[in-house]
Amino acid sequence: MRWNKPVLAGLLAASMAQEASAQLCTPDEAVVFSCQVGAKTVSLCRPQGVRGQLAYRFGGRDGVEMSFPRAGARAAGTGPFGLSTTPLFGGGVTRVVFDRGAYRYEVYSKSARADDAERTPYTEDGVVVKRGGKTMWHLVCDDGGAGFREELGWLPRVDAATR
Template identity: 45%
Template sequence: MFIATGSIELVHPDSSGSGGFSLANTPLYGGGMTSVHFTRSGYDYAVFARVGRAPGNGQASDPVFEDGVTVSRDGQHLSTRICDDGGAGLQQDIRWLPRRGGN
């Protein structure tokens, strides 16, 4: 169930101030993905912006831009929500975030 439009559904960090953000860059076929990760109440969130090309029939394909959020728990993928912004990407400067596990 989602909260009504205009309401804040998730605030991070929570009132305890626990958790932190990390940044990951992942190469993809014909592009790449940048994602910001954090954990809250046992759930792992990744906010991502990606661009890639779908291979097919030896023909060049147009790039696909997509932004969204994935949610997982205990390594199990639970949900992916795609933004309806047309793949505008992450608009803020996020280079200050610590790098996630070796990238």
């Protein structure tokens, strides 16, 4: 099939618009992480031009259902958020971790090799929500993962298992 340039440009623009709308950051925030989990969206946002602050948002077409810090508050400093990494065969897992009440949230991006004969590479992004160390929800991004969109070394390092 031959594509003419206007049709291809239109498809690309539609795809980019859909990707841009699949996040919960405001126009004055940079998208650090965002993905679809079913009909819901998970996003980590950072104020434009400001390092050291993050906001987590979860919601659907009807808007944000959960925001940390709470809706209307400025993005939190690094205090509530931490960075955890774990090496894996053929890659690793990077997690942005924060506590909200009795719950621990881990927004993660994983790159590894499968435990099959070919050691097939794969990626996975998502969110794990724990209470008392027990996993309550494990939401995996539908697209397999685009990962974190920027380097997060400015976050304080934490041990996700003990936080």
